[in-house]
Amino acid sequence: xxxxxxxxxxxxxxxxxxxxxxxxxxxxxxxxxxxxxxxxxxxxxxxxxxxxxxxxxxxxxxxxxxxxxxxxxxxxxxxxxxxxxxxxxxxxxxxxxxxxxxxxxxxxxxxxxxxxxxxxxxxxxxxxxxxxxxxxxxxxxxxxxxxxxxxxxxxxxxxxxxxxxxxxxxxxxxxxxxxxxxxxxxxxxxxxxxxxxxxxxxxxxxxxxxxxxxxxxxxxxxxxxxxxxxxxxxxxxxxxxxxxxxxxxxxxxxxxxxxxxxxxxxxxxxxxxxxxxxxxxxxxxxxxxxxxxxxxxxxx
Numbered sequence: 001x002x003x004x005x006x007x008x009x010x011x012x013x014x015x016x017x018x019x020x021x022x023x024x025x026x027x028x029x030x031x032x033x034x035x036x037x038x039x040x041x042x043x044x045x046x047x048x049x050x051x052x053x054x055x056x057x058x059x060x061x062x063x064x065x066x067x068x069x070x071x072x073x074x075x076x077x078x079x080x081x082x083x084x085x086x087x088x089x090x091x092x093x094x095x096x097x098x099x100x101x102x103x104x105x106x107x108x109x110x111x112x113x114x115x116x117x118x119x120x121x122x123x124x125x126x127x128x129x130x131x132x133x134x135x136x137x138x139x140x141x142x143x144x145x146x147x148x149x150x151x152x153x154x155x156x157x158x159x160x161x162x163x164x165x166x167x168x169x170x171x172x173x174x175x176x177x178x179x180x181x182x183x184x185x186x187x188x189x190x191x192x193x194x195x196x197x198x199x200x201x202x203x204x205x206x207x208x209x210x211x212x213x214x215x216x217x218x219x220x221x222x223x224x225x226x227x228x229x230x231x232x233x234x235x236x237x238x239x240x241x242x243x244x245x246x247x248x249x250x251x252x253x254x255x256x257x258x259x260x261x262x263x264x265x266x267x268x269x270x271x272x273x274x275x276x277x278x279x280x281x282x283x284x285x286x287x288x289x290x291x292x293x294x295x296x297x298x299x300x
Contacts, residue, residue: 161229
């Protein structure tokens with residue numbers, strides 16, 4: 001169910017209570033769709049603002065406490081349209097705010113804030129010469145977003161499989177096996193870390209998904225697991241990423257991250273493939289280890 005709300009050219013927010021860490025909506029406006037994320041239904045600090053299609057529909061930003069410089073800026077020419085509804089999602093989880101388009105698994109803006117306040121209300125408005133009509137989802141659909149825990153999302157690009165939220169070492173039904181450590185099966189998983197959405201390994205007996213980042217191995221109690229996938233592992237030569245490689249995440253600056261694995265110390269360990277680095281990084285023994293020879297997970 002969704003409700004329609006009209007916003008005049010006023011830059012005055014209308015606030016609505018939210019829960020579950022996600023807000024999905026459609027908006028029809030020529031430019032400057034503004035949203036406020038706040039702990040209370042008032043325009044006051046602390047507050048994050050998301051401007052979609054600002055600066056004559058040329059870019060979008062995330063701003064904290066109404067202060068410049070903006071914490072995130074992304075070129076988004078033509079993202080709003082006065083003649084049709086455009087869908088978006090905003091999620092906040094594990095101290096990360098992410099903004100994306102309806103039907104796209106990856107965010108076009110993300111921001112990490114270790115001191116993120118509880119977001120209980122979202123405000124909407126339009127301005128700078130634009131009025132708008134909004135369709136606000138009362139219950140966001142499961143496939144609307146890729147990473148907020150509590151939703152199951154399809155694979156990017158429409159491939160087989162979907163991501164299922166889990167925590168504490170729990171393995172959802174039909175989880176895709178990715179490797180092993182001794183006699184224990186490891187699974188393909190991913191988690192948010194420092195603004196990145198990072199593929200890694202679910203180690204059930206440890207109760208976490210491990211991801212590789214910044215030279216270290218980082219465990220996350222909340223994660224998503226790839227389920228019902230029917231892909232293949234293929235070797236990578238000279239860092240060339242196959243066209244059918246499964247994109248499972250992205251860096252904070254927007255670089256796609258893929259699912260890889262490498263053999264290390266008697267294990268087969270799942271990690272992330274970062275194309276610009278030409279290697280697969282695996283999390284192991286508290287470290288981030290780089291492998292030039294690895295396998296990558298591809299769609300059949």
